[in-house]
Amino acid sequence: MIALSPIxxxxxxxxxxxxxxxxxxxxxxYCxxxxxCGLTCALICAVTVGYKISFSTQVITDISNDNMQISVPALNPTKNTDPSSEKTIAVDTVPTESVESLNENENIGIDNNNRNNANESPNTDASINTSTTIITDNSNIDDNSNIDASSMDEWKARHITALFTCDGYGLLYTSLILIISIAVACFSYRWFKQEHTHHGLFYLILLFMALGGVTLVYSSHLIAFFIGIELLSIPxxxxxxxxxxxxHSLEAAVKYMILSAVASVFLLMGIAFYYATTGELTFSGLSYQLSTMSYPSTLLLIGVCLMLVGIGFKLSLxxxxxxxxxxxxxxxTVVALLLSxxxxxxxxxxxxxxxxxxxxVNNETIRIILVIVAFCSILWGNLLALIQSSLKRLLAYSSIAHFGYLLTALIAVQYQVxxxxTIGVYLIGYILANICILGAISLDSxxxxxxxxxxxxxxxxxxxxRPILALAMGLGFLSLAGVPLTAGFIGRFLLVLLGVTAELWWLVAAIVIGSSLGLYFYARLIINLYIRPISPDDQVIIGSSIKLKWTNIRISELIIVLCALLTMLCGIYPKWLFNLVSMAQYLTT
Structure with missing residues (x-):
């Protein structure tokens, strides 16, 4: 119940x-x-549960590292055993079977008197003293940490049902989805402000979309994964x-509806093929089947490829x-922000x-397919973005390139940490930059x-x-371009580091070339923001003074300014961002 509180x-x-x-x-x-308010309450729940899970995991690790010790005295078959020569070895855990075997074959927990008697025994030359002392003083654990075992069980990462998993990884991205939804709700109110009609239905659909995104992030089962995608796509x-x-609004809606249905068909067909081969639908079941098969069957590979086709449509690769x-x-524009x-x-x-x-990705065929898709996505997205005059079309092609970059992290997923x-840092920087850019466009429309x-x-x-919006947009463009001292540079650096570590040289070259192309068209947009307006009649420069009115700064502007400042902070001092992402551990079993 607590773990699913955001839902x-x-x-x-x-x-x-x-x-x-x-x-x-x-x-x-009021809508x-x-x-x-609803999104904020869900965000508070997600942050609280995530903090408790991370804190509980850290405390359990500290207890297992600090309170379990084995004391082994040095052995000498010809001389008396000297207590001062005992060697203490720290271990994480002491299995029950090991303790029982030690109880049967060795003297465990010998007190000081018995040890002194053993040292004074005259017959130690004929026998070997193999006494071992196990120090597992668990009596002080509760006194030192004041932790209730039932409380630990309540706040640990776990499979809630077969469908959902509650862990730090899911709660981090749940929080990001809710933050974006809150920002979009504020932007859309300003966007609708000049109309006198009611738009409560828009916010209702927005809540359904947020619910679909949270469900998708929580999913650990292919059925929950499909339900989450549909609950995200239909709104x-x-x-x-x-x-x-x-x-072009209705045209765009029809195109998205048709292609989303096609992607869902491919995804369902892939899930059906996979289930027919393995009889499993959980992520862990897929892990077990792929790890135990000496050579995956053709039907299973077809199912995985069909699923990748459906996912490729959703990620627009x-x-x-x-x-x-x-x-x-x-x-x-606010919906384009949600899409991106x-x-x-x-x-x-x-x-x-x-x-x-x-x-x-251990299968060589799937690995080659993903490398080709990532390489083509990076080059295609950046090349076609060069010739765009519409900012939203440019960001669409840029989005194709950015998720081509991120596909490198999935291909090199064997380097798990x-x-x-890399995924966490890059996505956070990408989200902050898009809020700065598309949020500013929506406030200007x-x-x-x-x-x-x-x-x-x-x-x-x-x-x-509007100088504040222009400055925020400029920082967003710099971050997407991967310029130093921005969050985008840290994410791009980690991607290159991961690609070099995994020896994905073609993808590393594509990232470098794509970043160079992106720097050109992002710089063009930044320069365009600071060009002084010129009268078309007499070519006289007008608007020589900046129009800055602090009374016009409201919640929407504050959100954009905060995202811009976080973009700079992550680029200048990224340690806190690394700590945040490292806390978001996924459940491995």
Whole structure:
């Protein structure tokens, strides 16, 4: 119950919002407040459970390391045993079988009097003293740590059911999904502000989407994985086409709906093939089957490949990426923010858990396929981003490249600690940068317009109109480009380090080339933000002074500023970020 508290809180928030919408007829402002409160309560639950699990795991490790010792006296067959020559060896645990065998064959727990008698015995020359002292003073554990065993059991990482797993890994990305949802709820209220109609349905769909993302991150079973993906994808159809009066909105919704259904068919077919071969649906079952098979069957490989096709559609990896730029351009900017962050991060984290548990990439055929997909995604995304004038289309192609980068971490997943840190650091930097960029675009646009201010010409000279948003966008672009002193640079550095460690030289070369190309078009956008506006008639520079009004800074602007500051902080002092990611350990069994 406690472990699944974020899911329960979100479910209760959905019920409360439904009641408020259809019975109390509340307006958009109160819908926003209720949605933010529900998401905040779920976030508090996730952070609390994650902290308790991490703290409990750390305490158990400290107890096992500090309180279990074996004292072994030095043996001498010809001389009396000297107590001063005892050697103390620290071990993590003492198995029961080992203690019983020692009790049968050796003298365990000899007190000081018996030891002195043994030292004074005149017949020690004829016999070997093999006395061993086991020091397992557990009586002081409770006094020193004041930990209740039942409390430890309550807060430890575990499989809640066969469908869900509660561990630090899932709770970290659950918290990130909820933070993004809170930011989008605030941005969307400002986006709808100039309309007089009620938009409570938008926030209801947003809560369903957040519930799907959390379910997907918690999943440790292929059925829960499929339910989470569908609960995440179906609300996106409504969100993309919600503001149907905008240009290309309905077209984008139809494209996403059709291709999402196609991806679900591939995913279901792959799950069916896998189940027909192994009779298992859990991630751990897949791990066992792949590790025990001397050579995986053809049917199993086909099932895994079909699942990868469905996942490739969801992550928009080459060659399944053609739908993404059109959907980004047609969707509202706040929905594009959800697509680029929650829509991909939740799927990627679930797949990372599957790859960490099951040695899928140990098969050479699948490994080669993933390397080709990652290489093509990096180059395709960066090359086509060079020729885009629409900022949302550019970010769509950039997203293809970024998840091509991250696919390197999945291919090199055998280096588990480094792979986990790389995925966590890179995703956090990617999320912060997207909130800075797309959040600023949404605040500079309004829902009653035919199109958001997403073109380069619309953002030209933004610094002279809204300097805070321009500075935040600039930091976001620098982070996506991987410039030093930003979170994006730390993530890119870890990716290169992981690729070199795993000897993935082709992917390392693609990352370097892609980063060079990305630096060009990101720098072009940054320069565009600081160009002074010029009158088209007489070519006289206008707007020579920066219009900065502190009274216009509200919660939405504060969110963007905070994300920009965190982007810089992670780049300048990344140690706290490493500590946060290292605490998010996944459950291995």
């Amino acid at each position: 329960f809180v979100l479910s209760f928030a959905i019920i409360a919002l439904l009641f408020s919408l259809f019975i109390l007829k509340i307006n958009t402002k 926003t407040i209720l949605t933010v 996106f159809v409504g969100l993309i086409g919600y503001q149907y009066t905008q240009t 080459v060659p399944f990426q053609l739908w993404l730029p059109d959907v980004y351009q047609g969707a509202p 962050t929650v829509g991909k991060v939740a799927v990627f984290c679930a797949i990372a858990r599957l790859f960490l548990l099951a040695p899928i 480094l792979a986990l840190e 309004h829902s009653n317009e035919l199109q958001d201010h997403e073109n380069e010409i619309d953002l030209s000279g933004l610094f002279w109109r």
